[in-house]
Amino acid sequence: MIKLVSFATLTAVVVVLFLGIDGLYFEPSPGSFLSEDDPELMAFSRVAREFGDTGTVMVVLNSSGLSLEKLKEVTQKIDGLDWVNTVASVFDAVELGKLNLLTLQIPKTEYVYQSGEKLVLNMDILNDPFYRDLIISSDGEYYGVLITVASGNEFKSGSNILSLKATLKELGINEYRLIGESVANSTTFRSIMDLTFVYPPFIFLAIFTVYMVKFRRISLALLTLVPPAGAAVLVVGIMGLIKTQINSLTVMIPSFIVIIGSAYGMHFLSRFQENCAKQENPIRRTIHEERVPILFSALTTMAGFSSYILLDMRAFRDMGILVCVGIFSSAVFTLIILPGLVSTKWCASVVLTASPVEISPKIRKALMWVIVVMSAISPLLIMTIPMNIDQYAFFKENSEIRRNAEKMKEAFGWLTNYTLMITPKSGGKLAITGEQASQLVDFQKELEALEGISKVLSPVDISRQTNIPLPLLIRVLDNTGVLGSATSLMISQRAMRINLFSPTSDSLSAEKLKDSVKELIARYPLLDEKFDFTLAGTTLIWKSVNSSVVSNQIQSLVVSFALILLLLFTIFKSVKSTFIATIPIALTTLFNFIFMALFRISLSISTALISGMLMGLVIDYAIHFTIWLRRFGDPERAYHQTAAAIFTNGLSLIAGFSVLLLTPLLLYVDVAKLMVSGLAVGMTFTLILLPEIAARRWKKDKLQGDA
Numbered sequence: 001m002i003k004l005v006s007f008a009t010l011t012a013v014v015v016v017l018f019l020g021i022d023g024l025y026f027e028p029s030p031g032s033f034l035s036e037d038d039p040e041l042m043a044f045s046r047v048a049r050e051f052g053d054t055g056t057v058m059v060v061l062n063s064s065g066l067s068l069e070k071l072k073e074v075t076q077k078i079d080g081l082d083w084v085n086t087v088a089s090v091f092d093a094v095e096l097g098k099l100n101l102l103t104l105q106i107p108k109t110e111y112v113y114q115s116g117e118k119l120v121l122n123m124d125i126l127n128d129p130f131y132r133d134l135i136i137s138s139d140g141e142y143y144g145v146l147i148t149v150a151s152g153n154e155f156k157s158g159s160n161i162l163s164l165k166a167t168l169k170e171l172g173i174n175e176y177r178l179i180g181e182s183v184a185n186s187t188t189f190r191s192i193m194d195l196t197f198v199y200p201p202f203i204f205l206a207i208f209t210v211y212m213v214k215f216r217r218i219s220l221a222l223l224t225l226v227p228p229a230g231a232a233v234l235v236v237g238i239m240g241l242i243k244t245q246i247n248s249l250t251v252m253i254p255s256f257i258v259i260i261g262s263a264y265g266m267h268f269l270s271r272f273q274e275n276c277a278k279q280e281n282p283i284r285r286t287i288h289e290e291r292v293p294i295l296f297s298a299l300t301t302m303a304g305f306s307s308y309i310l311l312d313m314r315a316f317r318d319m320g321i322l323v324c325v326g327i328f329s330s331a332v333f334t335l336i337i338l339p340g341l342v343s344t345k346w347c348a349s350v351v352l353t354a355s356p357v358e359i360s361p362k363i364r365k366a367l368m369w370v371i372v373v374m375s376a377i378s379p380l381l382i383m384t385i386p387m388n389i390d391q392y393a394f395f396k397e398n399s400e401i402r403r404n405a406e407k408m409k410e411a412f413g414w415l416t417n418y419t420l421m422i423t424p425k426s427g428g429k430l431a432i433t434g435e436q437a438s439q440l441v442d443f444q445k446e447l448e449a450l451e452g453i454s455k456v457l458s459p460v461d462i463s464r465q466t467n468i469p470l471p472l473l474i475r476v477l478d479n480t481g482v483l484g485s486a487t488s489l490m491i492s493q494r495a496m497r498i499n500l501f502s503p504t505s506d507s508l509s510a511e512k513l514k515d516s517v518k519e520l521i522a523r524y525p526l527l528d529e530k531f532d533f534t535l536a537g538t539t540l541i542w543k544s545v546n547s548s549v550v551s552n553q554i555q556s557l558v559v560s561f562a563l564i565l566l567l568l569f570t571i572f573k574s575v576k577s578t579f580i581a582t583i584p585i586a587l588t589t590l591f592n593f594i595f596m597a598l599f600r601i602s603l604s605i606s607t608a609l610i611s612g613m614l615m616g617l618v619i620d621y622a623i624h625f626t627i628w629l630r631r632f633g634d635p636e637r638a639y640h641q642t643a644a645a646i647f648t649n650g651l652s653l654i655a656g657f658s659v660l661l662l663t664p665l666l667l668y669v670d671v672a673k674l675m676v677s678g679l680a681v682g683m684t685f686t687l688i689l690l691p692e693i694a695a696r697r698w699k700k701d702k703l704q705g706d707a
Contacts, residue, residue, distance in 0.1 A: 006340025020240025304616020
């Protein structure tokens with residue numbers, strides 16, 4: 001019967017996976033972390049609706065060895081891709097003359113012209129501020145092909161960039177650099193796919209190795225991974241059934257379930273070994289003895305994650321709910337599936353774990369002093385934690401996208417771009433008076449002088465170049481499209497667009513720029529009274545994500561700690577026992593922030609999870625020790641009873657998270673660094689600090705009793 005239940009459960013899990021697998025979809029963009037009514041997302045959407053594009057991709061090509069004929073073929077092929085809105089290159093560059101007042105036409109001379117059978121580029125383009133550092137570098141060494149992504153394709157970065165690369169390869173273009181938010185999203189998408197399909201086997205192998213050393217039996221080491229693997233498969237199926245976005249945060253859910261849930265199988269099989277040695281009914285006895293500790297362990301870990309359910313970021317809520325489902329399923333599967341897979345025949349070859357190593361008093365004392373010193377200086381260290389998000393800093397320094405970003409900044413002087421859209425408050429078509437035009441000219445001059453702005457592009461630049469009054473120019477541009485593809489970069493029937501180019505791509509710079517633009521607009525009341533100004537850009541969306549992460553980190557810490565305190569008091573019904581059990585998690589949380597400061601790790605999407613996770617994991621060790629301390633009334637016996645299990649559990653978690661150190665995304669490398677260091681510290685505090693504190697209290701209570 002037990003075996004039947006085990007195999008029926010595994011079959012049901014596989015069925016859920018197949019039912020939900022078609023519903024899985026990946027979303028690497030920052031918008032996946034915010035609600036639809038987020039101000040930055042709404043601003044981005046307004047610009048997209050007006051101009052028909054949702055971001056840019058820059059193709060940087062070395063001009064030496066690349067003929068203009070080949071470049072023209074490249075631009076034409078790219079323009080034919082279904083996700084492309086417009087393509088701007090040197091073939092769109094024109095030198096404008098004076099306006100013909102009779103025809104309202106602006107004479108133009110193309111910078112690329114035919115000379116015999118060959119295309120030639122007039123190098124006077126390098127003196128044209130409109131095109132310089134936009135579609136050609138200031139030294140002429142690099143061509144830029146500026147692509148705007150058509151509205152509706154913003155969530156297809158992976159396939160978009162793959163099709164672009166395939167097009168370039170088909171044309172024989174092997175040396176190029178791609179940069180832009182879609183490129184960053186595409187690279188993130190590949191990392192998400194790797195974390196979904198490539199790294200789990202390595203996580204399995206790392207945990208299996210630890211348990212192989214402990215159990216010295218392949219069968220037992222493999223069985224520890226069956227319940228968490230089943231739980232992870234179940235949750236992936238559920239994610240597909242309920243259409244959960246798989247983003248750079250939720251992609252870690254299956255890995256977390258496997259890493260954390262393997263501990264329950266280890267505890268079950270360790271107890272099974274002990275019961276085998278006693279030659280008692282080992283399977284039923286193990287179920288009876290382990291069901292309460294395993295379920296309590298799952299509940300305390302879930303308490304650390306459940307705080308995310310109350311937060312306002314959807315990705316965090318999804319993470320909290322699904323990890324809790326996975327952890328609880330892993331605990332239940334341990335009690336349902338493992339009994340049907342183990343055999344009493346294995347009892348004949350059981351090898352019991354050796355006694356734990358004794359910790360010398362000198363080491364305990366040294367650790368106490370380290371804790372005191374680090375706790376004392378922690379406020380100074382915590383104040384230095386970076387509160388910044390940079391989409392390019394998610395990748396390792398030697399990665400292709402980081403190298404491309406540096407080259408882009410070096411060659412063109414900018415890395416990210418913003419849109420400042422100007423629309424009439426009254427609605428309708430855009431119309432500008434002479435006085436408003438004069439103020440717009442002054443306004444743009446001040447924009448160009450702002451810190452963090454390397455280039456500004458708008459109809460004002462054309463007005464300066466042609467001496468055509470801005471009100472008339474807007475009408476001409478709208479009617480003639482004299483600038484070709486570049487027209488949509490600046491104007492539509494209802495809006496004017498000022499393009500701001502910046503060499504910085506981090507959220508703090510974006511926030512500073514937005515504040516500066518707001519202050520500047522306030523200094524032009526005539527414009528502010530008649531027009532709505534909308535500043536939009538992907539970097540501003542990351543700024544909004546950063547703000548949400550900081551506030552969510554504070555909320556999750558408070559809620560996690562409160563839930564764990566409540567759960568501990570419910571278990572122990574003793575203030576003293578609750579206080580003792582919370583010491584390791586309080587110190588581990590503190591040291592997590594200390595490590596963030598020492599490793600220079602920013603408070604970001606992924607690292608905001610760490611404190612709650614560590615609380616939920618480290619409290620298991622403390623509960624394990626405290627339960628046996630209350631049972632024996634002797635810290636020494638409690639240590640000997642629990643040390644081996646705590647050490648093995650901690651080592652398996654460390655091994656599992658260490659695999660993430662190999663990922664190309666620094667996002668996950670930072671998670672690995674903090675989890676490995678936090679788990680090591682939490683395990684050390686539990687094994688060294690808790691017995692020391694308990695021993696001192698025990699001696700004090702004994703002396704008071706004797707007195």
